[in-house]
Amino acid sequence: MLRPVAILATIIGVAAAGYAAFPRSGGEAVAQSSAAGEGIHKIKHVVIIMQENRSFDTYFGTFPGADGIPMSNGQPTTCNPDPSSGQCVKPYHDTSDVNMGGPHSHRNAMGSIDGGKMDGFLEQTRAGKQGCAPDNPDCVGGQAKKGGGGYHGTDTMGYHTAAEIPNYWAYAKNFVLQDHLFEPNTSWSLPQHLFMVSEWSARCSRIDDPMSCVNEVQSPRRPVKFLEIAENPSVANTRKRAMYEWTDLTYLMHRNHVTWGYYIMEGGEPDCADGAMNCAPKGQKSSTPGIWNVLPGFTTVKEDGELGNIQDLRKFYAAARAGTLPSVSWLCPANKYSEHPPARVSLGQAYVTGVINSIMQGPDWDSTAIFLTWDDWGGFYDHVMPPVVDENGYGIRVPGMVISPYAKKGYIDHQVLSHDAYVKFIEDDFLGGQRLDPKTDGRADTRPTVRETVSQLGNLEGDFDFSQAPRPPMVLPNGTIWSGN
Numbered sequence: 001m002l003r004p005v006a007i008l009a010t011i012i013g014v015a016a017a018g019y020a021a022f023p024r025s026g027g028e029a030v031a032q033s034s035a036a037g038e039g040i041h042k043i044k045h046v047v048i049i050m051q052e053n054r055s056f057d058t059y060f061g062t063f064p065g066a067d068g069i070p071m072s073n074g075q076p077t078t079c080n081p082d083p084s085s086g087q088c089v090k091p092y093h094d095t096s097d098v099n100m101g102g103p104h105s106h107r108n109a110m111g112s113i114d115g116g117k118m119d120g121f122l123e124q125t126r127a128g129k130q131g132c133a134p135d136n137p138d139c140v141g142g143q144a145k146k147g148g149g150g151y152h153g154t155d156t157m158g159y160h161t162a163a164e165i166p167n168y169w170a171y172a173k174n175f176v177l178q179d180h181l182f183e184p185n186t187s188w189s190l191p192q193h194l195f196m197v198s199e200w201s202a203r204c205s206r207i208d209d210p211m212s213c214v215n216e217v218q219s220p221r222r223p224v225k226f227l228e229i230a231e232n233p234s235v236a237n238t239r240k241r242a243m244y245e246w247t248d249l250t251y252l253m254h255r256n257h258v259t260w261g262y263y264i265m266e267g268g269e270p271d272c273a274d275g276a277m278n279c280a281p282k283g284q285k286s287s288t289p290g291i292w293n294v295l296p297g298f299t300t301v302k303e304d305g306e307l308g309n310i311q312d313l314r315k316f317y318a319a320a321r322a323g324t325l326p327s328v329s330w331l332c333p334a335n336k337y338s339e340h341p342p343a344r345v346s347l348g349q350a351y352v353t354g355v356i357n358s359i360m361q362g363p364d365w366d367s368t369a370i371f372l373t374w375d376d377w378g379g380f381y382d383h384v385m386p387p388v389v390d391e392n393g394y395g396i397r398v399p400g401m402v403i404s405p406y407a408k409k410g411y412i413d414h415q416v417l418s419h420d421a422y423v424k425f426i427e428d429d430f431l432g433g434q435r436l437d438p439k440t441d442g443r444a445d446t447r448p449t450v451r452e453t454v455s456q457l458g459n460l461e462g463d464f465d466f467s468q469a470p471r472p473p474m475v476l477p478n479g480t481i482w483s484g485n
Contacts, residue, residue: 039466040429042406044367045325048422049355050196050332051348052189052270052340053101053378056179056397061091061159061383063172065412066179069159069383078383080122080157089122091381094158101341102156102379103127106218109186109377109395116385121156125379157381164345167353167476168399171372173410174474176402176463181417182386183376183395184451187217189270190291192375192395194220196330196419197262197295198248199436199451201392208299210245210438210445217392220244222290222297244297246445247436249423250309251300255442258430259326261309262295263316265482267334270343284334286312292332300443316355317481323363327430331355337482341378353479356403360473369464370403371422387416387456390449394418394456402463405470415458424452425460 061069069091070077079088102108102125111127114120162169184195191201201220206212253260266285270292282290287310289296295310296302313332319325339348352372359368377396386394400417427434435452438444451457 039406039464040425040461042367042466043369043404043429043464045327045329045364045369046422046426046429047325047329047355047359047368047370048196048331049352049370049372050330051352051372051374052333052338052343053104053376053380054339054374054399055377055380055382056181056384056399057091057382058099058159058380059165059168059374059399060172060177060179062161063169063177063179066177067384067414068179080119080381082122082126082154084126089154089157091157091159094155094160095164096155096158097164097344097346099155099158099341099345099380101125104188104376104379106185106187106191108379112377112379112396113186113385118381118383118385121379121381122154125154125156156379159381160345165349167349167478168401170474170476171356171401171403175404175407175409176411176413178400178402178413178415178417178463180384180397180414180458181373181400181419181421182397183393184418184420185217185393186386186395187376189375190222190294191217191220192419193292193294194244195392195451196375196422197250198244198246198298199420199423200246200445200447202244202246202445202447204243204245206245207243208245210247210443213246213445213447215391215446215448243299244294245299246447247438247441247443248295248298248300249426249436250295250298250304250306251443252427252431252434252436252441253328254300254304254306256431256434258328260306260328260330261311261316261319261326262293262330262332263311263313264293264332265313265334265337266484267336270333270335270338270340284332286310313482314484317358320358320362320364325359325362325364325368328426333482339374350478350480351482353476354481355479357475357479358481360475365473366405366470368404369406369425370401371425371460372399372401372403373419374398389451389454389456392448402460404464405472406464406466406468407471408463408465409471411463413458413463415462416456417458417460418451420451420454420457421460424457427452428461 057069076090079090081088108124111124112120185191194201202213203216204213264286269282269284284290337347337351382397384397437450
């Protein structure tokens with residue numbers, strides 16, 4: 001269950017900062033950061049908080065100064081055709097705490113992007129043929145309500161404001177908001193989480209052979225426990241089992257004695273097994289490989305003896321309190337707190353606030369960078385066409401923030417970024433700039449692209465001012481600490 005944390009500050013102080021003109025990012029920002037010399041190494045702890053299924057426009061489409069929903073006189077000027085009604089539906093303010101979104105497979109991503117027109121979101125939602133979730137207040141008997149506002153099967157076009165997500169907007173106003181951060185691949189949660197820790201999504205046909213892996217942006221196999229492999233090696237080659245033989249980031253961190261933790265909230269998995277709109281969740285815990293808990297499936301994690309680094313989320317809070325955070329932490333919620341439809345937005349925001357409060361109240365705050373983001377667009381509308389970097393992505397734009405005592409205040413970063421930038425930052429901070437590059441990392445595989453080096457990818461160092469004194473914590477109200485179901 002969740003319990004409240006002590007509130008040391010309120011959003012009143014946040015609001016007082018106002019919506020001043022935001023500085024723009026660019027080459028000069030990165031140059032200033034580089035001029036700081038060893039500045040990046042003031043960051044001793046990177047914490048990646050990843051939530052589920054929101055596009056940038058659905059959370060920050062009306063954020064002042066950001067590249068948001070095209071408007072004229074406060075009214076959206078863009079729309080998506082609805083094949084069921086023949087109307088073109090404009091983005092609208094959705095005040096509901098429960099959303100549905102739409103299907104979000106690779107096929108759905110390509111259909112929503114529609115060659116750059118960004119007008120296929122409603123068509124994909126209708127084609128998903130998914131019913132209303134039972135706990136959606138805009139649904140009756142599994143069907144959308146017929147009258148008034150609300151879902152109607154079109155909430156993929158809805159957007160939220162500070163009225164519904166005040167803490168997220170408070171972080172954006174007082175730290176760094178990234179308005180051109182894209183999912184690294186055009187697909188759903190499992191491929192994305194493979195990219196997050198390894199910069200690739202693939203299928204492998206032979207155990208202990210990274211060269212047997214082939215590109216797979218939609219249907220990589222779910223991970224399997226290593227105990228099963230040890231007892232029956234043939235299971236890795238069955239259609240239902242998987243081993244991830246290619247190289248992941250923990251391989252480089254282990255070789256360089258960089259500590260890491262992958263923290264899992266026990267409960268239900270946040271996403272469906274194929275990127276569908278909704279499903280009955282499967283159970284997850286730190287010892288259960290799954291859609292979000294992908295590291296148990298990597299051969300390198302087993303060979304390096306680091307399966308114990310995959311831990312229950314409660315141990316993260318303990319480390320934050322004690323000042324013993326590892327160099328790199330990934331945090332994965334269960335479905336109830338993930339914001340994956342139909343999970344309540346308010347519960348996800350409360351969980352995230354609690355995590356950030358725990359870091360800010362702990363001894364490691366002055367040396368920490370928090371990267372807060374959402375894993376994929378979840379079917380929700382976004383108006384910006386993703387750049388194409390290779391056959392895997394980029395995918396549709398998602399929200400991203402940098403929260404740190406060295407983060408620039410009230411800064412909107414307009415660089416082209418993806419979650420690959422997190423890996424690049426970790427490599428630059430802790431690994432001397434080593435890359436997951438089969439030509440140099442000592443473990444060859446057949447990945448099509450070294451993602452950290454693509455020309456489109458910006459540099460997260462531009463979001464920091466390492467010459468400034470560490471900024472004090474900004475502990476927000478309504479944060480909650482997860483202590484078990």
